[in-house]
Amino acid sequence: MNWNMTVKKQQTTINRPVKAAGIGLHSGEKVSIKIKPARAGMGICFVRRDVDPTMIIPAKVAFVVDTSFATTIGASHATIGTIEHLMAAFSGLGIDNAIVEIDGPEVPAMDGSAAPFMALLMEAGLTHLRKSRKYMKILEPVSIAHEGKSISIEPASSFSVSFDIDFAHRVISRQHYELEVNRKSFVQKVGIARTFGFLHEVEFMRSRGLALGGSLDNAVVIDEDSVLNSEGLRFSDEFVRHKILDLIGDLALLGMPLLGRVTAVKSGHAMHHSLASLLLKKPEVWKMVEVEERHGTGHGSSVFTRDKVVNY
Numbered sequence: 001m002n003w004n005m006t007v008k009k010q011q012t013t014i015n016r017p018v019k020a021a022g023i024g025l026h027s028g029e030k031v032s033i034k035i036k037p038a039r040a041g042m043g044i045c046f047v048r049r050d051v052d053p054t055m056i057i058p059a060k061v062a063f064v065v066d067t068s069f070a071t072t073i074g075a076s077h078a079t080i081g082t083i084e085h086l087m088a089a090f091s092g093l094g095i096d097n098a099i100v101e102i103d104g105p106e107v108p109a110m111d112g113s114a115a116p117f118m119a120l121l122m123e124a125g126l127t128h129l130r131k132s133r134k135y136m137k138i139l140e141p142v143s144i145a146h147e148g149k150s151i152s153i154e155p156a157s158s159f160s161v162s163f164d165i166d167f168a169h170r171v172i173s174r175q176h177y178e179l180e181v182n183r184k185s186f187v188q189k190v191g192i193a194r195t196f197g198f199l200h201e202v203e204f205m206r207s208r209g210l211a212l213g214g215s216l217d218n219a220v221v222i223d224e225d226s227v228l229n230s231e232g233l234r235f236s237d238e239f240v241r242h243k244i245l246d247l248i249g250d251l252a253l254l255g256m257p258l259l260g261r262v263t264a265v266k267s268g269h270a271m272h273h274s275l276a277s278l279l280l281k282k283p284e285v286w287k288m289v290e291v292e293e294r295h296g297t298g299h300g301s302s303v304f305t306r307d308k309v310v311n312y
């Protein structure tokens with residue numbers, strides 16, 4: 001066998017089913033999820049088992065029904081909210097295919113980051129499937145701007161993200177972060193960054209029936225001038241890192257990993273969804289490609305195990 005042969009990068013799924021339970025950030029309802037292996041070409045599919053008939057909702061741009069406060073997908077009589085952190089975990093770990101069975105209207109918030117999902121998926125392990133992975137390779141720049149917010153994507157040989165935020169609040173203010181997204185950088189730099197909210201907004205959201213499950217256990221909460229969580233922040237710039245996590249999760253709904261450089265300024269779920277929709281409407285600005293990888297270098301390993309989980 002030639003250990004230096006080059007082969008097309010293969011699609012992946014997880015080795016075995018894994019389960020988790022928690023409460024929905026917005027609904028406040030207890031919900032259980034079971035993540036199962038799926039065949040090549042299936043992508044990430046959510047299944048609502050608690051509705052009759054059972055609903056299968058592909059995690060794709062076309063199924064997005066709401067982008068206020070979180071990203072929600074839906075079809076006919078069922079929706080699934082706050083999918084972005086779990087989607088980011090799939091994307092960041094390079095998992096192309098999986099079935100997510102869920103018994104409620106929202107993915108559990110866990111600790112407000114993708115870390116518990118990453119740990120769960122790493123516990124399941126990764127399997128390579130006998131079908132090559134297709135990437136969306138950007139050929140021409142595309143950008144969207146609206147009311148001081150913007151997002152753009154331009155050609156690049158890998159997937160990278162640059163993000164700027166600017167909040168009129170002394171704890172956050174201006175933050176910038178950028179990284180080339182791969183499994184290691186995702187796990188160590190952005191996957192563990194938690195969602196955040198302002199105390200006065202939490203009260204307003206609750207009056208509208210949102211953030212009912214929100215607490216210091218699943219979000220960084222900020223009052224007039226400080227972080228209320230006793231353990232403090234995981235990074236001094238945890239806020240902008242979480243925005244990158246959201247962006248990775250939202251763009252995962254393209255259903256293909258990206259080869260392009262994304263530059264985002266103050267964007268949120270709605271604008272991320274607009275960029276993804278625009279790309280799908282403009283097939284002339286990208287092409288679907290396969291990528292070759294060299295085997296025999298130690299990187300073609302078919303399984304990753306818990307010893308590669310970083311401490312968080």
Ligand SMILES: [Zn+2]
Nearest residue numbers: 084195242246
């Ligand atoms: Zn988020």
